[in-house]
Amino acid sequence: MSVGKPDGSSGGEPSQTADGPDLSRQHVARIIRYEKPETTRGRHVVSFGRTDSMMVFMQVLLRSGETSLHAHPNTDSFWWVVRGKVAFYTTDHELLAELEREQGVLLPRDYPYYFCAVGEDHLEILQIESFLRQGERLQTVHLEEDRIGGYEVTQSGTFASVPPPPVTPLAGS
DSSP: OOOOOTTSOOTTOOOOBTTBOOOTTTTSOEEOOOOOOOOSSSEEEEEEEEOSSEEEEEEEEOTTOBOOSEEOTTEEEEEEEEESEEEEEOGGGOEEEEEOTTOEEEEOTTOOBEEEEESSSOEEEEEEEEESSTTOOOOOEESSOOSSOOOEEEEOOEEOOOOOOOOOOOTTO
16 A cells, blocks of 8 residues: 655555556465454554555554545545444545445545544444555545554455366266
8 A cells, every 4th residue: 555645755665666556476375364453542444455547555543543635536436334433534524425325435546535444442443445546556546634643554364275176077987
């Protein structure tokens, strides 16, 4: 994930090579096993992986955790609440939606938004980013000062082995 702050710094996100993300394993099935991470900051991002056309994350926000107003000019975003409650806002702090478990929102590229956890419980929200062009890096345009600062990032899941070739039955069996 490449998320830049207005000053160009990365704020603790995982690095990618100068040539872009390593997509060499994109055509291999990836089995994902998720457990909520222990979080010491207000926000924790678990990367489930990416292909050349999409990225998948689980974000964990503690009580009142929030992001700042921003837009992704090169991705459409899908958000799905797994646990907790979330409020999504757009420009001028206009409420877009309040979502609970098993509810989501689809945001087209360049749509300005931010979200925050609502209530006493932590928020676990699935994030799927679909790229406009294959092989791109996630671009973020911050429209307000970053209120959340650095956050923790971990990887999850393991690559599955290549499936065995199909077995051909013997003639006469």
